[in-house]
Every structure is written in C-alpha cells, then in structure tokens.
Amino acid sequence: xxxxxxxxxxxxxxxxxxxxWLTIIGIVIGIFxxxxxxxxxxxxxxxxxxxxxxxxxxxVMIMPGELSDILTTFIGGLKLTEDDLKAIxxxxxxxxxxxxxxxxxxxRYKGKTKTILIYGVPLKESKEIFKTDIGWDLAExxxxxxxxxxxxxxxxxxxxxxxxxxxxxxxxIKGKQFEVVGILKSLGSKQDDSMVALDLDIxxxxxxxxxxxxxxxxxxxxxxxxxxxxxxxxxQLQETRKRKRGEDLPSFTVLSNEKxxxxxxxxxSLIQVAIFSIASIAIVVGGIGIMNTMYTSVxxxxxxxxxxxxxxxxxxxIVNIFLIESGIVGLIGGIGGVGLGIGLAKMIEFSLSSQGTxxxxxxxxxxxxxxxxxxxxxxxxxxxxxxxxxxxxFKPVDALRYE
Amino acid sequence: xxxxxxxxxxxxxxxxxxxKLELTVLxxxxxxxxxxxxxxxxxxxxxxxxxxxxxxxxLDTPTKGKIFLKGKDIxxxxxxxxxQIRSQKIGFVFQQFNLLPNLNSLENVMFPMIFQGVxxxxxxxxxxxxxKSLDLGKRILHRPSELSGGEQxxxxxxxxxxxxxxxxxxxxxxxxxxxxxxxxxxxxxxxLHKKEQKTIVVVTxxxxxxxxxxxxxxxxxxxIISNHQTASKVLWSxxxxxxxxx
Numbered sequence: 001x002x003x004x005x006x007x008x009x010x011x012x013x014x015x016x017x018x019x020x021w022l023t024i025i026g027i028v029i030g031i032f033x034x035x036x037x038x039x040x041x042x043x044x045x046x047x048x049x050x051x052x053x054x055x056x057x058x059x060v061m062i063m064p065g066e067l068s069d070i071l072t073t074f075i076g077g078l079k080l081t082e083d084d085l086k087a088i089x090x091x092x093x094x095x096x097x098x099x100x101x102x103x104x105x106x107x108r109y110k111g112k113t114k115t116i117l118i119y120g121v122p123l124k125e126s127k128e129i130f131k132t133d134i135g136w137d138l139a140e141x142x143x144x145x146x147x148x149x150x151x152x153x154x155x156x157x158x159x160x161x162x163x164x165x166x167x168x169x170x171x172x173i174k175g176k177q178f179e180v181v182g183i184l185k186s187l188g189s190k191q192d193d194s195m196v197a198l199d200l201d202i203x204x205x206x207x208x209x210x211x212x213x214x215x216x217x218x219x220x221x222x223x224x225x226x227x228x229x230x231x232x233x234x235x236q237l238q239e240t241r242k243r244k245r246g247e248d249l250p251s252f253t254v255l256s257n258e259k260x261x262x263x264x265x266x267x268x269s270l271i272q273v274a275i276f277s278i279a280s281i282a283i284v285v286g287g288i289g290i291m292n293t294m295y296t297s298v299x300x301x302x303x304x305x306x307x308x309x310x311x312x313x314x315x316x317x318i319v320n321i322f323l324i325e326s327g328i329v330g331l332i333g334g335i336g337g338v339g340l341g342i343g344l345a346k347m348i349e350f351s352l353s354s355q356g357t358x359x360x361x362x363x364x365x366x367x368x369x370x371x372x373x374x375x376x377x378x379x380x381x382x383x384x385x386x387x388x389x390x391x392x393x394f395k396p397v398d399a400l401r402y403e
Numbered sequence: 404x405x406x407x408x409x410x411x412x413x414x415x416x417x418x419x420x421x422x423k424l425e426l427t428v429l430x431x432x433x434x435x436x437x438x439x440x441x442x443x444x445x446x447x448x449x450x451x452x453x454x455x456x457x458x459x460x461x462l463d464t465p466t467k468g469k470i471f472l473k474g475k476d477i478x479x480x481x482x483x484x485x486x487q488i489r490s491q492k493i494g495f496v497f498q499q500f501n502l503l504p505n506l507n508s509l510e511n512v513m514f515p516m517i518f519q520g521v522x523x524x525x526x527x528x529x530x531x532x533x534x535k536s537l538d539l540g541k542r543i544l545h546r547p548s549e550l551s552g553g554e555q556x557x558x559x560x561x562x563x564x565x566x567x568x569x570x571x572x573x574x575x576x577x578x579x580x581x582x583x584x585x586x587x588x589x590x591x592x593x594x595l596h597k598k599e600q601k602t603i604v605v606v607t608x609x610x611x612x613x614x615x616x617x618x619x620x621x622x623x624x625x626x627i628i629s630n631h632q633t634a635s636k637v638l639w640s641x642x643x644x645x646x647x648x649x
Contacts, residue, residue, distance in 0.1 A: 004517045011505045307501045310462055311562065312490020312518040314483040397454075397463045400501065 002324075005317070009325040012297070020329065023293040027333025027376055028340065030283035035341025035372045037275040040348060042363035045268035050188045052261045056133030058220040060230055061260060062088055062237075063253040079212040084252075087240035088216060091232040093224035098126040099213030101203060107196065108172040109162040116161060117195040118173065120203025129219055141167040141182030146199055152182035154193040161194060171196075174206050226256040286333065287383040294326050294387035305391050306399025315392040322388035323381050330380015331373065338372035407474060408435040409570060409602055410459055415468035417454050417625075428454045429625045432468070438569065441596045442604045443613050446622035452606045453574055455622060459604060460493050460572045461485040490518040494563025496573035496592075500555040502547040508534060508558045509543040515565045533561040537591065553584035560591055571595065573605045586611060 013020045064078035080088075080099065089097045101120040106113055121130065124146045130136040144150035151171065158165035165171075171178050178198070186193050204211065220229045234254045255263070298305070305318055345362035417429035428451045436442055436459070446452045457463040458470065461477065464485075469478045472488065480488070495501075502511045512530035513523075521529070534543050537557045547555050556576060563571055573592060577585030589612045595601045605612055613619055621629040 001517060001520070004523075008505075015505050303501070304503055307503055308514075309486060310460075310489065310495050310501070311515040312486055312566070314486045314518070316483070317518070395463070397457050400462070400497070 001317075002320070005321050005324050006328075008321055009328060012301075012321075012325055013328060016297075019293055019296075023289050023329050024333045024336065026286040026289035027283075027330055027379065028286075028336040030279065030286040031334050031337025031372055031376050032340040032344070033282050033337075034276065034279035035338050035368060036344040036348075037279060038272065038371075039342055039345035039362045039364060039368055041268060041272050041275060042365070042368065043345070043349070043361045045264070045272075046363060047189060047361060048264045048268070049261060051192070052257060052264065055135065055257050056219075057257055058226055059129075059133055059257045060094075060218040060220060060226065060233060061253075061255050061257065062216045062218060062233060063255075064214075064251070066251045066253060079214055080216055082211040083240055083244050084237060085211075085213060085216060087236040088218055088233050091218070091229065091236040093221050093229035093232055094218045095221035096125060096129065096219045098122055098129055098217040098219070099200065100215045100217070101200065101207075101209055101213050102195070103203075103207050103209065105173050105207065107162075109165060109169075112162060114161055116157075117191070118203065118207070119195050119197040120200040120207075120209070121197050122200040124199070126217075129217065133219065134217075135187065137185045139183045139185045141180075144181050144199060147201070149176065149178045149198075149202060150181045151178045151196050151198045152184055153180060153197075154184050154195045155186040156190065156193040157196065158183055176206055226258070230254050230256050230259075283379060287379050290326050290329055290380055290383035291387060293329070294322060294384045295390070297325070298322065298387045298391040301391075302394060302399050302402040305394050306396050306402065309394070309396035310400060318392040319388045322391050323384050326384025326388070327377050327380040330383070331377040333380070334373045334376025337376065338369055341372070342369075407438075408471070409438045409473060410434075410436040411471040411474075412458070412465075413469040413471070415458060415465040415470065417451070417458065417463070418466040427625055429458070429465070432625075432627060434459075434620070434627065434630075436570075436602060436604060438602050439596075439600050440602055440618055441593075441616050442602075442618045442620060443616035444604065444606045444620045444622060445608065445613065450622045451625040452622050456572055456574050456604065456606050460495060460570075461488050462495075486518075490515060491566060492568050492570060494566070494568040494571045496556065496559050496563050496571065496576045498575040498578040500547065500552070500559050500579070502555055502558060502562070504547055507544050507546050508539060508550070508561075511547070511558055512561045512565055515562060519566050530561070530565065533564055534558070537561050551584075552580050553587060556580065556584075556588050557591065560588070560595075564595070568601075570602045570604070573603070573607075575606055575608070577607065577609055585609065589615075 062080065062084075064080050064084075085097055085099055088094060099122060103118055103120075104115050105118045107116045107118075123144060127143055138152070139155065141152070144152060151173075153165065162171075165180060165183075167180050167182060169180050171180055173196070184193075184197075203209070218229070218233060220226050234252065237252050237254070308318060308321075342362070342364045346364070349362040412432050412434040415429060415432040415434075416427065419426040419428060432455065434455075444452045444455060454463065458465055461470075461472075465478065469476055471477065472492070477485070477488065489495075502508075503514065506514065509527065509530050512533055513526040516526040516529065531540075531543065534540060537560060539554060539557055539561065542550060542554055542558075547558070550558070556579075559576075571592070576592065577588055580588060589609060592603055592605065592612070593615050596603050605616070607613070618630065620627055
C-alpha cells in the first residue's frame with residue numbers, strides 16, 4: 001500500500017512542479033549550510049585529534065600564556081625562558097624536557113627560494129622521544145648528526161615546496177649551506193609536513209634566537225602519573241617566575257596530551273554546536289516553507305481528500321499520503337543540500353591545500369551523509385505532520401462539498 | 404417486508420449547529436432498504452435528500468437515531484470503521500463526478516481497490532474489465548479533464564463498482580449532463596440493477612428513472628412525506644396521497 005501512496009504523492013508533487021521545487025530549494029539551502037560547515041569543522045577536529053593521537057600518553061605540553069588566548073601566544077611571541085625550562089626540568093617526575101623553537105626563514109634549493117618553517121629540536125637529548133612519542137618516522141635517509149649542518153624535511157617538502165628534492169643534496173638557509181639527510185613520513189598535518197627540522201643548537205646559531213623556546217614537551221618519568229607531573233610543573237614554574245621576576249600571576253599552559261585532546265574536542269564540539277544552532281535557523285525556515293506548501297496543498301485538495309475518503313480511504317491513509325509528500329520534498333532537498341554541502345567543503349579543502357596555508361580535510365563520512373539525508377527526510381515529515389493531520393480531520397461530506 | 408433489510412434507519416435526525424442557530428435537516432427518518440431494490444429519493448432542493456443519501460452511505464453520521472447495516476448497528480462506529488464499510492459495501496456516484504484529477508481513468512477505477520488490499524495486477528485487470536464493460540476501453544489512459552461529462556460519469560460508475568459493493572448510491576448522477584447523456588447514465592444504472600441485482604439508491608429529479616424505480620421516497624423539509632411503492636409503471640406526480648409505511 002505504501003507503494004501506492006508513494007505513487008500518488010509523487011503524482012501530486014509533479015502536478016505543481018514550480019511550487020515543489022521552490023519548497024525543495026528552501027530545504028537545500030538549510031541542509032547545504034549545515035553539511036558544509038559540519039564537514040569542515042569535523043575535518044578540522046579530526047585533523048587535530050589525529051595529530052595528538054600520534055603522540056605518547058606520557059607527554060606534557062608546556063606553552064607560555066593562557067590557553068584561552070593561545071593565538072596571541074603564538075603570534076605575540078611569548079616565550080619560555082631558559083629559567084622556565086630549567087624549572088620544568090626540576091619538577092618532580094619530569095624525565096626529560098624537550099624545548100622546541102620555530103621560525104620562518106628563507107630557504108634556497110637548486111636556485112629556488114621559498115619561505116619555510118624551520119623547527120629547532122634538541123636532537124641530542126630527544127631524538128628517541130621524537131621517534132617513539134611524537135611519531136617522527138623517516139621515509140628515507142637518516143637523522144642529522146648532532147653538531148653538523150644537516151637537516152631533515154617533512155613529507156611535503158620534496159613533493160610540493162621543492163619538487164624533486166633528494167637526500168644527500170645541498171640547501172641553503174640564511175645563506176648557510178646544509179645537507180638534506182632525511183625525509184620524514186607524513187605527520188598528518190600540512191603544517192608539520194611542510195617544515196624543515198634541524199638541531200636546536202644550530203637553529204639558535206643561525207637564527208640568532210636566545211636560549212629560550214616557544215614550546216616544550218616534558219616526558220614523564222616511570223612511576224609517575226601524568227596529571228600529577230602536570231601539577232608539579234605548574235608549581236615549579238610559578239615559584240621560579242615569582243622568585244626571579246616578581247610576577248604574581250604568571251601565565252602558563254601546562255597540559256597532558258590527553259587533556260589537550262579533550263580540550264580540542266570540547267572546543268570543536270562547541271564550535272559545531274554553534275554552527276548547528278545557526279544553521280538550524282535556515283533549516284527551520286525551510287521546514288516552515290514545507291509546512292506552508294503543505295497547508296496550501298491540503299486547502300486546495302480538500303475536495304480530493306473528500307473523494308478519497310468517500311471511496312474508502314481511512315484517516316491514516318490521508319495522513320500517510322501527505323506525510324510521504326512532505327517527506328519526499330525533505331529528502332530531495334536533503335540530497336541536494338548534502339551534495340552541494342560536501343561539494344563546497346571539498347572545494348574549500350582543495351583551494352586551501354593548493355595555497356598551502358592550512359591543512360584541512362573536509363570530512364564526508366557516512367555519518368554526515370546519513371545524518372543529512374535522515375535529518376532532512378525527518379524534517380519534511382515533521383513539517384508535513386500538522387497539515388497532514390488537518391487533511392485527515394476533514395469530514396468526508398464537508399470535504400466533498402468544498403468548492 | 405419479510406427479508407432482512409440492507410440498510411435500516413431508525414428515527415434518524417440530522418441537526419446542524421450554526422453559530423446560535425440550530426438547523427434541522429432531517430427529522431424522524433425511518434427507512435428500510437431491502438437488498439436488490441431500486442430506490443429513488445425525490446424532493447425539492449434543500450429538502451435534505453442529499454444528507455439522507457450521505458447518511459445511508461456512511462459518509463455522514465446522524466445527530467440522533469440509529470443506522471443498521473444488515474441488522475448490525477453502525478451508528479457508533481469510528482471514522483475509520485465507517486471508511487472500511489464504504490470501501491467494502493458502498494459505491495458512490497456524484498453529480499460532480501468527483502474523479503481524482505491527477506489520476507487517469509484506469510487509476511481512478513483502481514484506486515478504491517487499494518483499500519481492500521487487492522494486488523496491483525488484479526486491480527488493473529478488474530479496472531480494465533469494468534471500463535470496457537462501460538464502453539470506455541479507449542479512454543483508460545485519459546485524465547478526467549480530457550473526458551466528456553458522460554464519460555467521466557461512467558468512469559465514476561466503474562469506480563463505484565470496483566470493490567463489487569452491494570449498494571450503489573447516486574446523488575443526482577445526471578444533474579450535470581445533457582438529457583441524452585443523462586439517459587445513458589440512467590440506463591447504465593438500471594442495467595446494474597437488472598443484470599447484477601445491485602441495490603441502488605438514486606437522488607434525482609429525473610422522471611425517467613422514477614418511472615423505472617420500484618420505490619420512490621418523497622422528502623420535504625427533512626421529513627419523508629411519502630414512501631411510494633410503484634409496483635407498476637407510475638410516473639412521479641408529486642402528489643402526497645401515497646401511503647406512509649413507518
């Protein structure tokens with residue numbers, strides 16, 4: 001019987017193509033908005049989490065500044081001083097501190113010049129941590145020898161930035177000659193895959209940076225709880241800053257890897273909720289559009305409803321026919337919206353990746369697709385519910401008499 | 404009447420509540436329709452004859468009184484239960500034809516069978532047979548708007564017959580047709596009565612059908628004023644000397 005209702009509903013929609021399509025477009029816009037934004041934010045979230053996941057659980061991250069204005073920290077150039085680094089090292093449970101610095105520098109390779117992010121990493125002490133805990137893995141070549149002017153490059157450097165770059169060739173940073181000794185496997189983020197890493201001491205030497213760092217890892221010693229060590233580091237840092245500089249409220253962010261993941265997840269979920277609530281407005285408008293169309297349709301077809309009832313249609317039948325009709329409108333709108341939404345997200349992904357500024361993968365997971373389609377169908381049915389119920393409530397005689 | 408009635412109305416009233424006014428459309432209606440009879444309901448416009456037909460056909464419910472279908476009281480049934488009875492036992496033919504405009508002739512005739520759970524193939528076959536028997540074989544794929552009034556009404560008759568009901572109700576079936584076509588439609592109804600022994604109730608002004616009818620019910624101001632058994636050929640005269648049976 002459902003098959004018959006489907007046929008009738010489709011027939012009804014086709015008799016008023018203009019109105020049907022306009023209503024469908026209303027849904028397309030709402031679903032398009034929600035899907036494209038969700039897909040992008042889901043992509044950002046999974047990229048960030050993926051990166052964190054590659055790191056070990058017993059790592060603590062230390063950043064200068066409050067987490068709430070993390071962007072200011074990175075742009076404003078807040079640093080961890082040498083004293084800070086020492087304080088971290090002194091904290092109970094800290095096995096090893098890995099300071100990290102980065103700077104954009106001009107690099108020349110085979111006549112081509114590009115600005116590239118240079119990472120200074122303390123290779124001597126922490127090569128093993130980079131390998132095991134942070135997930136740096138060589139695709140080819142070897143690690144730089146400490147004290148020598150040797151660099152390793154991210155996965156995308158020989159692919160995108162200096163196409164055809166090979167190991168055992170020479171590159172120039174700030175006019176100084178370096179040998180490319182290794183190429184890393186992808187680290188899962190465009191930014192990390194586009195960098196060049198070298199020993200921290202040599203980094204400081206060529207960039208003229210002092211003995212501080214923008215960022216530091218601390219590895220938790222055996223037998224210590226990560227969260228406990230986080231607190232120890234905070235205490236040590238505060239004490240040191242108070243003593244050395246007289247700061248009352250020193251601002252640091254000390255986080256375990258796990259917490260960081262949680263925070264990323266929380267922030268992104270919050271953003272997604274915000275997106276969803278804004279896009280919901282568009283969807284509600286679309287839903288009202290369906291409702292409006294369906295009420296008009298019920299009104300116009302009052303007599304038909306009477307006829308159907310006269311020849312034996314039950315109330316449920318009438319409800320079903322109208323619900324299927326509005327459900328189809330919702331579903332078609334959903335298909336259009338999901339298609340356009342994923343399309344836009346993919347376009348943004350493509351244009352961002354071709355610019356090379358930001359790494360982002362638009363997520364087109366089956367969940368998003370099913371959500372989009374299911375949601376729009378449901379929306380259609382929901383918006384059609386009241387009009388359908390009104391249609392079913394007509395008394396057959398009254399409906400038949402309706403002109 | 405010894406045989407069991409198909410439809411029996413017992414002291415049926417229909418009162419419409421209009422804002423502050425009460426409008427009594429039917430009062431004290433007692434009526435029995437026996438299987439295989441051909442009943443004509445006649446009366447001036449506004450007399451309540453259509454309302455009476457609607458109540459007989461379970462399209463409307465009485466304000467007071469009882470209706471029995473084959474001896475079973477159906478006055479208190481739900482809307483859906485009444486829909487089931489309409490679908491199974493009653494076929495309607497309206498003055499306005501009332502075909503579904505988006506469906507073609509065949510689909511219009513197939514439509515009522517959906518509610519009896521008939522499979523599509525069988526629906527199609529039966530509808531085709533019905534349309535052919537009414538000389539509409541060439542019109543099966545036309546939409547109502549592409550057909551003449553007479554053709555539309557014959558499709559409506561085919562639709563009324565789709566579920567092989569015992570009772571056919573026709574509400575001024577010739578009201579929107581010219582006299583020749585009207586006569587043809589009436590002949591079709593008469594044929595159904597003669598050949599297939601259907602019980603037929605017609606609301607009409609048409610003297611031709613009244614001539615054929617074995618039973619004429621005259622109604623005025625919501626009351627049955629005469630129930631006239633025309634055993635032989637009697638033309639409806641509008642006189643009020645007929646015997647009252649209830």
